[in-house]
Amino acid sequence: NYYDALYLIALALAKQHQATPGVFGGAALRDAVFDISRPAGTTFRASAWQDAVAALAAGTDIDYDGAGSPCDFEDNGEALGPYEVWEIQGGAFVRVDYIDAADLTP
Secondary structure, three states: OHHHHHHHHHHHHHHHHHHOOOOOOHHHHHHHHHHHHOOOOEEEEHHHHHHHHHHHHOOOOEEEEOOOOEOOEOOOOOEOOOEEEEEEEOOEEEEEEEEOHHHOOO
16 A cells, blocks of 8 residues: 555656646645546556656546555545455465455445
8 A cells, every 4th residue: 555655646746747847745736646546547557657657748647556456536535445355374375355345335
């Protein structure tokens, strides 16, 4: 989650810089985080950092999908994604449950 949060904020700063050069933070950054996190744009994963920044520079709307899961924020700022529950069984990690994001309600 921290990895994805860092990328999300960095991409939001890049988007904010395109809209308001030299201004960082505040309401504009908040809005940019929401814009970057919504599925309306071209989807980019963490491995495509340079492509995502280039797309922002070209004025393309992007949707950052994190390394762990999509980072799609709801209107109230919640990012719902799937949950996996793992256990160690016999010295190995075993997935014992999967909860789809669609089954979660904020």
